[in-house]
Amino acid sequence: MQYGSNWISYAISGTIITIVLALRIWRMNKVRPLKIERLWIVPAILALATASMFIAAPPSPLGWALSLVALAIGAALGWQRGRFMHIEVDPDTHALNQRASPAALLFIVALIAVRFAARSMLASGAGNTMLHLNAMALTDILVALALGLVAATRLEMYLRAKRMLETAQAARA
Numbered sequence: 001m002q003y004g005s006n007w008i009s010y011a012i013s014g015t016i017i018t019i020v021l022a023l024r025i026w027r028m029n030k031v032r033p034l035k036i037e038r039l040w041i042v043p044a045i046l047a048l049a050t051a052s053m054f055i056a057a058p059p060s061p062l063g064w065a066l067s068l069v070a071l072a073i074g075a076a077l078g079w080q081r082g083r084f085m086h087i088e089v090d091p092d093t094h095a096l097n098q099r100a101s102p103a104a105l106l107f108i109v110a111l112i113a114v115r116f117a118a119r120s121m122l123a124s125g126a127g128n129t130m131l132h133l134n135a136m137a138l139t140d141i142l143v144a145l146a147l148g149l150v151a152a153t154r155l156e157m158y159l160r161a162k163r164m165l166e167t168a169q170a171a172r173a
Contacts, residue, residue: 021109024100034087034096036165039158043151050147054140063137067144074148081149082156089161089168096161 059067084101 028100028102031088031097031099034098034157034161036096036158036161039154043147043154046147046150050143053143057136059137059140063140066137067140070141070145071148074145074150075152076148077145078149078152078154079156082153082160085153085157087157087161087164089164091168091172094165094168094172096165098157 054067058064084103086099086101088097088099089095090097
């Protein structure tokens with residue numbers, strides 16, 4: 001019976017991912033305004049949630065180390081993801097616009113695939129015996145990875161958009 005429930009779980013997850021990806025692809029070419037003064041909000045909320053989680057249930061020393069490594073990996077991945085985002089400056093109004101990149105979407109799909117592979121490895125017991133990870137430690141690591149990913153994506157977008165805006169304003173003057 002265990003095999004059947006795993007199959008159903010994968011089918012439901014695959015269906016949800018397919019629907020989300022279809023919606024993202026459909027909306028991908030839509031240009032949206034980019035408000036650089038608001039890019040800090042989501043990373044700040046995620047940082048507060050992460051800090052409260054780490055304070056409420058501090059990880060083991062190995063958990064801290066792995067979470068810091070995950071934060072660094074997330075930041076590197078997030079920086080690359082931010083570089084994939086298309087940012088445009090309207091030459092007349094200097095309004096900033098963003099458009100999602102197909103490469104950024106494929107990047108997220110690859111991360112989801114890695115997550116599923118890690119989940120399968122841990123479910124089989126291979127990761128638990130190798131690193132002695134429990135569900136809480138894995139959660140800490142994934143939350144740290146997410147924080148690094150989101151914060152670095154937003155930081156890269158902010159810095160690039162600010163540079164583009166300054167260049168456009170200097171060219172107009």
